[in-house]
Amino acid sequence: xxxxxxxxxxxxxxxxxxxxxxxxxxxxxxxxxxxxxxxxxxxxxxxxxxxxxxxxxxxxxxxxxxxxxxxxxxxxxxxxxxxxxxxxxxxxxxxxxxxxxxxxxxxxxxxxxxxxxxxxxxxxxxxxxxxxxxxxxxxxxxxxxxxxxxxxxxxxxxxxxxxxxxxxxxx
Amino acid sequence: xxxxxxxxxxxxxxxxxxxxxxxxxxxxxxxxxxxxxxxxxxxxxxxxxxxxxxxxxxxxxxxxxxxxxxxxxxxxxxxxxxxxxxxxxxxxxxxxxxxxxxxxxxxxxxxxxxxxxxxxxxxxxxxxxxxxxxxxxxxxxxxxxxxxxxxxxxxxxxxxxxxxxxxxxxxxxxxxxxxxxxxxxxxxxxxxxxxxxxxxxxxxxxxxxxxxxxxxxxxxxxxxxxxxxxxxxxxxxxxxxx
Numbered sequence: 087x088x089x090x091x092x093x094x095x096x097x098x099x100x101x102x103x104x105x106x107x108x109x110x111x112x113x114x115x116x117x118x119x120x121x122x123x124x125x126x127x128x129x130x131x132x133x134x135x136x137x138x139x140x141x142x143x144x145x146x147x148x149x150x151x152x153x154x155x156x157x158x159x160x161x162x163x164x165x166x167x168x169x170x171x172x173x174x175x176x177x178x179x180x181x182x183x184x185x186x187x188x189x190x191x192x193x194x195x196x197x198x199x200x201x202x203x204x205x206x207x208x209x210x211x212x213x214x215x216x217x218x219x220x221x222x223x224x225x226x227x228x229x230x231x232x233x234x235x236x237x238x239x240x241x242x243x244x245x246x247x248x249x250x251x252x253x254x255x256x257x
Numbered sequence: 258x259x260x261x262x263x264x265x266x267x268x269x270x271x272x273x274x275x276x277x278x279x280x281x282x283x284x285x286x287x288x289x290x291x292x293x294x295x296x297x298x299x300x301x302x303x304x305x306x307x308x309x310x311x312x313x314x315x316x317x318x319x320x321x322x323x324x325x326x327x328x329x330x331x332x333x334x335x336x337x338x339x340x341x342x343x344x345x346x347x348x349x350x351x352x353x354x355x356x357x358x359x360x361x362x363x364x365x366x367x368x369x370x371x372x373x374x375x376x377x378x379x380x381x382x383x384x385x386x387x388x389x390x391x392x393x394x395x396x397x398x399x400x401x402x403x404x405x406x407x408x409x410x411x412x413x414x415x416x417x418x419x420x421x422x423x424x425x426x427x428x429x430x431x432x433x434x435x436x437x438x439x440x441x442x443x444x445x446x447x448x449x450x451x452x453x454x455x456x457x458x459x460x461x462x463x464x465x466x467x468x469x470x471x472x473x474x475x476x477x478x479x480x481x482x483x484x485x486x487x488x489x490x491x492x493x494x495x496x497x498x499x
Contacts, residue, residue: 123290137290140315141290141291141292141313141315142292144313144315144357145292145294145311145313145359148311148313148359149311149359149361155309155311155361157298158296158298158309158311158361158363161296161297161298162294162296165296187357188357191355191357194354194355195350195351195354195355198317198351198353198354198355199351199353199354201353202320202328202351202352202353202354203351207319207320207353208319208320208353210288210317210319210353210355213355247292247294250292250293250294250295251290251291251292251293252290252291252292253290254287254288254289254290254316255288256288
């Protein structure tokens with residue numbers, strides 16, 4: 087029995103020292119619990135189309151806003167399989183999407199700034215829902231504005247681009 | 258002495274509970290997504306090609322109720338392309354605010370002979386992008402890079418910082434790192450050493466398995482491990498991986 091008590095004591099002393107040492111770590115700068123991510127390099131199939139289109143459309147629209155990077159925006163759309171005669175029409179819709187999305191961001195940030203100042207948490211879910219609706223509307227507008235073959239090519243391209251994305255799981 | 262086997266599990270449980278409580282004090286949950294687009298276009302001279310990397314990050318942070326309006330966040334974005342790194346510090350914003358930031362960098366190169374027209378041409382090899390988020394409350398707290406997770410067994414030499422307390426079977430000694438300049442600060446940085454006997458020497462060696470997830474943070478997370486009281490006269494090498 088004494089032998090068993092000694093074994094138990096040694097075992098828990100080891101556990102205690104491990105835990106105490108872990109607790110005794112110097113404070114780190116990483117002070118947050120970090121959200122979950124879907125890494126598109128490993129699991130592109132897990133990235134929802136809605137999120138991938140959001141990233142793709144916003145990136146292309148941002149590039150199209152600046153004259154110096156407009157050729158890059160056009161090259162991305164051509165690489166995506168949009169017909170050359172449909173590139174300008176596509177950019178018009180993407181710029182409209184970005185303008186509305188930026189307005190939604192500004193509205194959300196006004197609310198978040200006020201809430202942070204008051205020590206009140208801001209629920210991002212309504213903003214995320216509004217963003218997803220806007221993405222869906224823009225996709226519908228694209229589908230009714232350019233040829234079906236271009237839409238199909240674009241969809242295939244966005245699927246391949248998922249491998250270059252990391253998407254936060256929004257809970 | 259008979260109660261010791263019962264007391265030790267209880268002490269261990271209390272220690273675990275303390276650790277959980279301190280973790281719960283974290284006040285931020287990140288929801289950031291990113292997208293790295295690489296595009297090749299014909300340069301103005303019609304011979305060279307321009308490789309462009311556009312890195313976009315979008316998302317926000319959910320914060321707890323103890324935040325105040327004086328705290329701000331800001332991000333530093335970096336693109337590496339053609340051996341050159343472009344870094345941009347973005348404007349600060351409220352902790353909960355939504356950000357949509359983009360950093361674009363380009364390089365002109367002659368296409369490699371083996372290029373088949375795809376965006377994977379070697380002229381763009383080695384491209385990389387990262388984002389680091391900073392906060393006035395606590396420094397660096399968010400990082401995206403292209404590395405996988407890392408694992409190591411960290412060894413740290415420590416020096417006694419106070420008289421040991423406790424006993425008769427659990428002695429707790431405050432310690433600080435006793436590493437060489439090259440290995441300071443160590444990856445595993447204990448501030449207490451726990452021994453089952455009264456430590457008669459001034460130095461300790463601690464060994465711990467450590468892991469880090471560069472996609473989240475470059476900080477090593479160490480479980481802690483056994484501590485050995487040792488004789489030293491000069492600082493020793495500790496594990497350190499920047």
